[in-house]
Amino acid sequence: MTEHKRLAGMPDIASHADPQVAGQLDWVGMNEIELPIMIDGCDGSRSQTTARVSAFVDLERPDKRGIHMSRLYLLLDQALAEHTVTPALLRHLLRDFLASHEDLSSHALLRLDFDYMVRRKSLKSDNSGWKRYPISLIAGLTGKDFSLEMALQITYSSTCPCSAALARQLIQDQFRKDFGPSGEVEAQAVLEWLGSEQGIVATPHSQRSAADLRLQLAPSFEAFPFEQMIDAVEDALKTPVQAAVKREDEQAFALLNGQNLMFCEDAARRVQTALMAQDRVIDFWARCRHFESLHPHNAVAIVTKGVEGGYKPIDGQPSGWRQG
Structure with missing residues (x-):
């Protein structure tokens, strides 16, 4: 028996069985798919990291029981093995998702969650160290309408002005x-x-803090502005956390904190100003969280660009930036 005949004789319940209850589904697919990806750095370097991938299409046929999840996985596996991650690649993948489900779906969604590593120089000494930036790329396609988001988290220090x-x-x-x-x-x-x-005799309280960002990007750009966005926000906040630290670096960091006292409201406005100046950013949602050393709770401020109608995330997750 040939392989083709053997496969043709195997049952395909998802394609042929009627649904137990008829109805359209907004999204069907997989998340937490573990795959290696290739990322281009701003200096032309290329690095490999591990991503958790989510891949979805809608199921608009109420008479069909399910989609072909294996098709999504195989398309992902091949594309991410052969190409670096760019906006063009994500658009191409989403088109392939819909082409593989042309009789079932008209919307496609793709999300990649991974860590982006950057080597940062110390503030004063000749040392340097690695810093990790969690990144999420979210892309959606409906017909020819391609949408693109980049989410990231930047950790910084905040010293309370009141304290x-x-x-x-x-x-x-x-x-x-x-x-x-x-x-x-x-x-x-x-x-x-x-x-x-x-x-x-007394010291103000400081704490590690985080800026969670979701940025809607102009889809025409062919490269993701990872370090450009990181640098813009860190330059605005002034107190990014440090990797390799000697005494002179710690002293310089103390000086930066003393010169940049800020409530979470101050931090959010700094982030807002930095993002408003970025031509690649169509819209944004930003949350600054100060993990208080004084309180058992966090101080939080949220800001958006102010686009009419409010910020509309592609994957419908307005209050968070990374899926669990």
Whole structure:
């Protein structure tokens, strides 16, 4: 028996069996598919990483029981093995999804979740280290209408302005206690006091924080602006977390935090200003979360570009940027 005849004789329940209950389905497919992908860096380098992939089509035929999931997987496997991930590749894959289901579907959705690694120089020393940026690429196709999103998370440090003001007041009180309310004070004595524990009797609270971004990109661009968007937001926030740190780097980081006191509202406005200046970004949703060291809860601010009708994510996940 030939392979073709053997396969032809195998049952295909999804194609031939009637659905138990008739009805159209918005999305059918797979998520958490583990596949290697190739990513191009801004310097022309190419790197491989592992992605968790979601692939879906709609099922608009109420009389059909299911789709052909194996077709989606095989198309993904071949395309991602042969090409780097670009907007053009995602568009091509979505077209192939619909072509493989031309009698069943008219919408296709694709999502890739992966980590993008960037080597960052230390603030002062000659060292450098790796930083991880979680990235999601989300693409949708309806007819010829191609939509594209890039989501990412950027971790930074935030120092509370209110806490800083309260700490300064306590330092002033300690100064009056140690040197008296009035009169002349020798400069050397003040310098020595400032270098002692009394000179920093209170410190403002700081915390690791995260900017979660969803960016709707102009689909005409052929490369994803990973580092361009990362750099724009980190430059605006001023206090990105560091990898390799020596004492001089930690001191420089402390200075950056002291010069960039911010509530979550301040951080969100900085991110908004940075993204408004990006020509590639059609619309955006951004959330700044400060993982409070004072409270057992987070301080959160959310901002959008302000496009009429509000931000409409391709995959219908407005409150989050990465699927679980």
